[in-house]
Amino acid sequence: MSRRYRLSRRALETLDEKLYNYKDIENAIAVRKVEMEGEKTHYERAGGSSNRISKPVEDLVISWDEDEALRGMYAFRDQVDKLRRKINQDETMTTIFELRWLSATEPSWEEIGDSLFISRAQIYRKRQILLELFDKCCGGVW
Template sequence: MITDFARCADADWRMLMPVLNKDDLRELDREFTKYQYIADDKAVVWARIMHPWKPSDNNVGGGRSTGISKPEEEIALKLDDNPQWQRLELREQHCKAAIERMDDEQYNIYKLRYRAGNYYDWNTVGKLLHYSHAQIYRKRYALLALLAQECGMLSKDETKTGSSIMD
């Protein structure tokens, strides 16, 4: 029985580099979708952090507080300690960086897929931009690979994105 590695032994070494599978692409697609609501999500988390529910204090006229007296420091510490806030910040960072790296064509596809008022699936985006099924899915891969590179799922080296395998 010949293993995949044995079959690829004579192939170009770039063929052995990691590529995005179907599950990775679905996850990255969801990240871009969630990014569209990042401001709302951050506002909800911020409100929960800044105004937590507290039971009523029966100690009226009580003693001194031992907490931090500077509200700016308290806010910064609360945000730094909250994993949900950190995750949202990281998602925003990665998505912004990926969007900045997009060319005009990729950005148009991004706007149609994620920012349009209507929900367009990939086939509809392809039809609107006059791409075949195979073309739009290749462009989808390239677009999502930018986000994967920012997230650290792929190296930013072009040989690992699968785009230059045929060089």
């Protein structure tokens, strides 16, 4: 993989840890939406007449669109989905991704290599490629 720079060990670990959040992202989005449903909005008033017609559902959807936390969660989900589409043709990479970041057991890289009959050096090269692809999907922030 051609890059102008190489990711440091710490950057690779950070990306690795970040990808663990992917399996719970749908739940986190749903929880945030429920939290926002319970919050009082500035549109709710305790009385008095108004020229404004109340549209609680529309107001809720607008607040979801404006929420920075939800935007960040959606962006993260989209970035990981983009990575998954890129590695979709390589069955080994897809299997590694699913074993590492989607399984409940969270196996180590050595355990993944053993289960796929891949040497330690090969599994760490594939790890490097996966994490660099994810970094590229994120815009090279790390």
